[in-house]
Amino acid sequence: MLAFPSAYSVGITSLGYQVVWSTLATRQDVDVRRLFTDQGDPPHRKCDLFGLSLSWELDGPVLLDLLEQQRIALWSHQRGEDDPIVFGGGPVLTANPEPLAPFFDVVLLGDGEDLLPTFINKLQQVRQLARVDRLRALAKIPGIYVPRFFAPRYDKDGTLLAVEPIEAGIPNAVTKQTWRGTSLSHSTVITPDAAWPDIHMVEVVRSCPELCRFCMASYLTLPFRSSSLEDGLIPAVEKGLSVTRRLGLLGPSVTQHPQFSELLHWLNQDCFDDIRLSVSSVRTATVNPELTNILSRRGSKSLTIAIESGSERLRAMVNKKLIQEEIFAAARYAREGGLSGLKLYGMVGLPTEEDIDIDATAELLLELKKTNPGLRLTLGVSTFVPKAHTPFQWQGVNPKAEKRLKQLAKQLKPKGIELRPESFGWSVIQALLSRSDRRLAPVIASVRGSQNKLGGWKKAYRSAREGDLSTTNEQALPLPPPPAWQEVVHESWQASRVLPWTHLEGPLSQEQLIQHHHQALNQSVGVAAAKR
Numbered sequence: 001m002l003a004f005p006s007a008y009s010v011g012i013t014s015l016g017y018q019v020v021w022s023t024l025a026t027r028q029d030v031d032v033r034r035l036f037t038d039q040g041d042p043p044h045r046k047c048d049l050f051g052l053s054l055s056w057e058l059d060g061p062v063l064l065d066l067l068e069q070q071r072i073a074l075w076s077h078q079r080g081e082d083d084p085i086v087f088g089g090g091p092v093l094t095a096n097p098e099p100l101a102p103f104f105d106v107v108l109l110g111d112g113e114d115l116l117p118t119f120i121n122k123l124q125q126v127r128q129l130a131r132v133d134r135l136r137a138l139a140k141i142p143g144i145y146v147p148r149f150f151a152p153r154y155d156k157d158g159t160l161l162a163v164e165p166i167e168a169g170i171p172n173a174v175t176k177q178t179w180r181g182t183s184l185s186h187s188t189v190i191t192p193d194a195a196w197p198d199i200h201m202v203e204v205v206r207s208c209p210e211l212c213r214f215c216m217a218s219y220l221t222l223p224f225r226s227s228s229l230e231d232g233l234i235p236a237v238e239k240g241l242s243v244t245r246r247l248g249l250l251g252p253s254v255t256q257h258p259q260f261s262e263l264l265h266w267l268n269q270d271c272f273d274d275i276r277l278s279v280s281s282v283r284t285a286t287v288n289p290e291l292t293n294i295l296s297r298r299g300s301k302s303l304t305i306a307i308e309s310g311s312e313r314l315r316a317m318v319n320k321k322l323i324q325e326e327i328f329a330a331a332r333y334a335r336e337g338g339l340s341g342l343k344l345y346g347m348v349g350l351p352t353e354e355d356i357d358i359d360a361t362a363e364l365l366l367e368l369k370k371t372n373p374g375l376r377l378t379l380g381v382s383t384f385v386p387k388a389h390t391p392f393q394w395q396g397v398n399p400k401a402e403k404r405l406k407q408l409a410k411q412l413k414p415k416g417i418e419l420r421p422e423s424f425g426w427s428v429i430q431a432l433l434s435r436s437d438r439r440l441a442p443v444i445a446s447v448r449g450s451q452n453k454l455g456g457w458k459k460a461y462r463s464a465r466e467g468d469l470s471t472t473n474e475q476a477l478p479l480p481p482p483p484a485w486q487e488v489v490h491e492s493w494q495a496s497r498v499l500p501w502t503h504l505e506g507p508l509s510q511e512q513l514i515q516h517h518h519q520a521l522n523q524s525v526g527v528a529a530a531k532r
C-alpha cells in the first residue's frame with residue numbers, strides 16, 4: 001500500500017509520489033495499491049508494506065489517521081510479525097524524521113531512484129526472518145534509517161545529548177543518498193482529476209546552486225543536477241506530449257538548467273503551438289523576453305518569481321543574488337511578453353529583519369505597479385520557518401512576523417495589490433514539526449483526527465510538558481517532557497546544540513552550515529554598516 005497524506009487530486013500531482021508508485025508498480029514481485037485521504041485502490045487481503053511519501057510538514061500527522069483507517073498499530077514497536085513494515089520518504093522525512101520516527105519502521109533518506117529498489121530487494125532477501133531481524137538487516141544499508149535501533153539520550157534538564165544506535169553493528173549515522181544519473185523523473189500518470197488537470201510533469205533540475213540560506217530545496221538536495229537535454233528532457237517531453245498537450249517543467253529553479261534556452265528554442269517549434277506550458281520556478285535574474293514570449297504563446301497567463309524581500313540588505317543576507325533592477329526588468333518582460341500577471345513570493349520574519357525591511361517590500365510592489373500598468377500583481381508571503389540541514393536551522397520563528405504580515409496587508413491591499421499571506425499560526429506548527437525530536441510524537445498522537453485545529457496543538461503540547469499525555473504516549477522508551485514551546489519554535493539555538501537530526505547526514509557538514517550561517521549574519525552587518 002502506498003499512501004499520500006492528502007486527497008487524490010493533490011497526491012497524484014506530486015511527481016515524487018508518482019515516481020515511487022511507478023517504481024513499485026513496474027516490479028513483478030510487488031503488487032502496489034494507492035491510498036489517499038479521500039479514495040484508494042481496493043486494499044490487499046494481506047498487506048506487507050505500507051509506504052508514505054511526505055513533502056510538507058503539516059501533512060505528517062495525517063499518517064496516523066491513515067494507519068488507524070487501515071487498522072495498523074500506530075507505534076512501530078507495537079507491530080507484530082505479520083503487520084506491514086511502515087516506511088516513509090520524501091523531503092520532510094529526509095530533513096528531520098524524528099517527531100514521526102516512533103511511527104515508522106523504516107525511513108528512506110534521500111533520492112529514491114536507487115534507494116527504493118535496494119530497500120525492496122533487501123526485504124525480499126530477508127522476508128523469511130523474524131520482523132526485528134528484517135529491520136536489523138535494513139538498518140545496515142546506507143540511507144535506510146530504522147528509528148527503533150536509535151535512542152535519544154538526554155541530560156537531567158531534558159537537553160538532548162545524542163541520538164545513538166542501541167546495538168553493535170548499526171552505523172552511528174545514516175547518510176542521505178543522492179541519485180547521480182543523467183535523467184530525472186517525469187509523470188507516469190496523466191489524469192483530468194489532478195490538481196493541474198492532464199498535466200505531464202518533467203523534472204528539469206534537482207536542487208539549486210543558489211544556496212539561499214533558508215532553502216531546504218537547495219541545501220538538502222545538493223549537488224545541483226540537471227537532466228540531459230538529448231537523453232533525458234526531450235524524450236520525456238515527447239513521451240508526455242503524445243498523450244496530453246499540457247506540460248509542466250519542474251524543479252526548484254528550472255531556468256538554471258545549463259541548456260534552458262535550447263530547451264525553450266525547441267519548445268518554440270510550430271508543432272508545439274497547441275501546448276500549454278507552465279514552469280514551476282523561474283530565477284528572477286534569468287527572466288528574458290524569449291521566456292515571457294514563449295510562456296505567453298503557450299498559454300501561460302502569469303509568471304511567478306521569488307524575491308524573498310524588497311530589502312536589498314535582507315536579500316544579500318539570505319544570499320539571494322538579485323538586484324532591484326532585475327526585479328523591474330522581470331516585470332517589464334512579463335508585461336511586454338504578453339503575460340497578464342506577475343506573482344511574487346516573499347517572506348517575513350527573516351533573521352535580522354526590521355520593520356523598515358517590510359516597508360521596502362511594500363515600496364517595491366507599489367513601484368512595480370506604477371511602472372507596469374495593466375500587469376496584475378500578487379504577493380504571496382510566508383513566515384520564515386527554520387529547516388533542518390540549512391544554515392538557518394539554528395534561527396527561530398520571529399514572533400513579530402504576524403504583525404508584519406498585517407503591516408504588508410495594510411500597505412498593499414488598498415492600492416489594489418493582491419496579498420496572499422500564509423497563516424502565521426500554521427507556520428508556527430510547521431516550525432514545531434521541523435525542529436522537534438521524538439518527544440513530539442505523543443503530541444502528534446494526541447491531536448490525530450483533529451490536527452487541523454490550531455488550538456488543539458497548543459493544548460496537547462501543554463499536556464505533554466506537564467507529563468499528562470500518558471494515554472497517547474506509548475513510546476517504547478519513556479522520554480522526558482518536550483522543551484518549552486518558546487524554545488523549540490522561537491528561540492535561536494547555539495551552534496553547539498545537539499540537533500534532533502545530528503545523526504542523519506545531509507549533503508553539507510555542520511561546519512559548512514555554520515560557516516554559511518556566519519557569512520549570512522556578517523553580510524547583514526556589512527551591508528548595514530556600508531549604508532550608514
Ligand code: SF4
Binds near residue numbers: 208209212
Ligand atoms: S533561488 Fe530559489 S530554489 Fe534556489 S536556493 Fe534560492 S530559494 Fe532555493
